[in-house]
Amino acid sequence: MSILSLRGLRKNFGATEIIRGVDLGIETGEKHAIIGPNGAGKSTLFHLISGKYAPSAGAIEFKGKSLANLPPHHINRLGIARSFQVTNIFPRLSVFENIRCALLWPSGYHYSFWRLLDREAGLNRETEQVLEKIGLAGRAKIPAGEIAYSEQRALELGMAIAGGAELILLDEPVAGMSHSEADHAVDLIRRVTEGKTLIMVEHDMNIVFELADRISVLVYGEVIASGAPAEIRANTQVQEAYLGEALSDA
């Protein structure tokens, strides 16, 4: 059964239609990459799934439940977490606090104002484990706005996976990284998303082919092909539209 299914999904801003009828099913446990040229609507698709934008038409279902018109925090509580293309953290809070905040809701703390965080040993242990996992244990006390860019990307990833969401959306997780940093990040992504469903948008084809079980190609708001990496590589339509150009670049 699909964990996430998009049917006839459309999104327009005024007269411009960015997403023009997307049908896509994501299987539980799958690592799915969405690729496509700039302006194809990849980030918009993420914003639709995660609730930042409301769809103009069509359906989004997560485990059989419609996500249409739910605010982002409701969608997150259902078990969908995401990272952002542009680093999106709490800059004045420490690295530790960033991760702990991401853990609060899933751990059932909600809006409580009668429990003291420092006394919640279980929560703090879990926070430290996440920090250990993403390799930021040594930076725990530093304000998140002051750590290095690649560290902020790791933190971004950590906040997405911290709550134990079943479906993780990663928007260009290695954008702006050097080769060695990117290799390290791929390794990290593989480790922390083990056993979870992953959808990611990525430009770097090497990383896409390394991480994804299945790839969808989005061009001008439509999915023109969807399949295993080998199929996509062989698909002539994809090569014409996009991949050939990207591969020859690489």
Add this chain to the structure above:
Amino acid sequence: MKTLAAKWGLWGGYLAVLLLLPQVFDSILAISIFNQMAIAIVFALSYNMLLGQGGMLSFGHAVYFGLGGFLAVHVLRLMEFEAMYFSIALIPLIGGLTGLLAGIFVGSFSTRKAGTVFAMISLGIGELVAASSLIFTGFFGGEAGVSGDRTFGPPLFGMDFFSDTDVYYLAVFWVFVSTLFMYLFTRTPAGRMANAVRDNPERAEFIGYSARWVRFISFCAAGTFAGVAGGLFALNYEFVTDENLNLVTSGRVLLMAYIGGLGFFIGPIIGAIILTLMNFLLSNYTELFLLYLGILFVLTVLFLPRGFAGFIMMHQAAWLRGRLHGLALPYLLTGLPALLFILSAVCLLELSHASEPVLHFLGLSLARDSALSWAGLVLGAGLGAFLTARSTPGLRRAWEAANAPETRGGRERAS
């Protein structure tokens, strides 16, 4: 466990200072200053819950303070006319409840957004309530306000609240409890998420929190403690007017919190103490107090964006490296001329504003019509400004030296 002991020590020390103050300074004036300080501390801390912790700039925080005060003074009146039996000690609670209810009502629609929209709604509500208070004279007493009498309640631990000292000890209890609760709030999930929403409301939504709810909770809490401060005000002055809920009071609490330092819990306490002291010490000497206050405020926003607390905390790095002493002399070299400049400038302002031919100010006798006094002051100001300007590069170098990273393995910073 050392930090735990330090924490207990800090809070114990706070309580001890609060309790011992009237033993050391026991004049009627001192007690009245302390009472005003106590009220200001709670009010400024409650404002910081909004702006410093939650990122909500309010121009109408006096509404909750004032409404709390009015309700409290009305309860005092009911007690006076024996229409109600209540304890004087719990009067601030009446204020707090009023603030909470008003906060729930206003917060239900004003916390949808932070930023300019929130600031404007708070301004609108503030003006609305202030203007209404002059219309509904039955409850607000018009321009004259409403007065009560705090001595009609049952005595508490032998205190009958005839004297301000009795009020002070009651205020100490409420200040301490309020400070503690407001501090603890910052350590709870709701309080921590308030910081997160302040920093990045969008991200907070994607980790499961409604930014609006998070703001709403902070807003209600801030309203509650502002109401407590209003209740204390009613007890202390036995008198509440429309001025306690209008823009002037809202502006003053913003001033206190900002000058003290928004980013630090202790900032508003410092701000409340400084401004209350300034108010008492200066307003007796000069009519220009508000002008100086305005200058101080604008200069703080320009040069000390994190307030006095931020200024103190700036020295933490140098202190940890044991290099603070290196700054003492440069500070002195810049500070003394700066002081000369400030004092001369203040004298110039006072002299030009003097109503008497001879002005006695700061131990000086300055004649308004004597060219010598004017020339001397201008010279003092000029010399002060010149020497200050000359010595600042030295101070800057000393500062950089004191804060330079250690030579071995300095940490790299993100670009």
Add this chain to the structure above:
Amino acid sequence: MPEVLVFATLNGLVTGLLLFMLASGLTVIFSMMGVLNFAHASFYMLGAYFAYSISLYFGYWTGLILAPLIVGVLGALVERYGLRRVHQHGHVAELVFTFGLAFLIEEAVQFFWGQDTKNYQTPDLLDFPLFTLFGQEFSAYRGFMLTISIGIFIGLYQVLTRSRVGLIIQAAISHPHMVANLGHNVPLIFTAVFGVGTALAGLAGVIAGPVLTTFPGMALVLGSIVFVIVVIGGLGSLPGALIASLLIGLLQSYAIAANVGMPELLELLGLEFPRSHPLDDLWTLNLAQIAPVLPFLLLVLVLIFRPTGLMGKREQ
């Protein structure tokens, strides 16, 4: 009744257009810099005071020209050495800075000019009734205010739609982030716009001073109202600011002129309420009393139900 209506309309127009002179500057400044300038009305007050002092020595007309220029220069200096410095600390710091500035200017005005109301007079040249209608006079000075305001409005409209600078400003209003990429000297444009905006506010002060009285509280009286207008009109919309200015001007003028209130309303409904009831104030309320409250009520309602304002497209 008709004379009340005519005069209320005329007075409403005068107030409305005067408000627009303030609101237009505030709107353009907000659109381009994202700063709601709390001190905007303080520049209006400075305009009145400068013009008063100048008029003592050189007459009204010199003040009319010089005072707005001085205020404009002051405004530009504030932008250059104040706002720009605070800008790096974020919007809250900017808003707090302008708030502090408003406070400081009010105190400074009291320092230099004292706390009393200044006897700032309309010029002799305009001290005659323009026309008399139903036995009531409409003063030439009010006609002059109306003319100046309309002239400023037309001038502003021409500059914004015809000139190159105007087009850049318009671009900056609708796409604030794009202009930096156009290669224009954005900081200089900011300073200039701030200077012109405050000069307009100063001009409004010069012409309003003799009618609305020149006293240290005059900024406070108008300041919040101008804010209300800018928000109601839609943050960043000049046509919206015009409509809202006229709306508020007329609304207040009618509310004061109409001598109706709860007693009349209750009588109409055939209801009666006991006097000296705790809610007595409510039964005796009349429209003139709540006139000052109306703009703020409108402000809160607009912000709750339509945060973009009447004509605005952007939400802040």
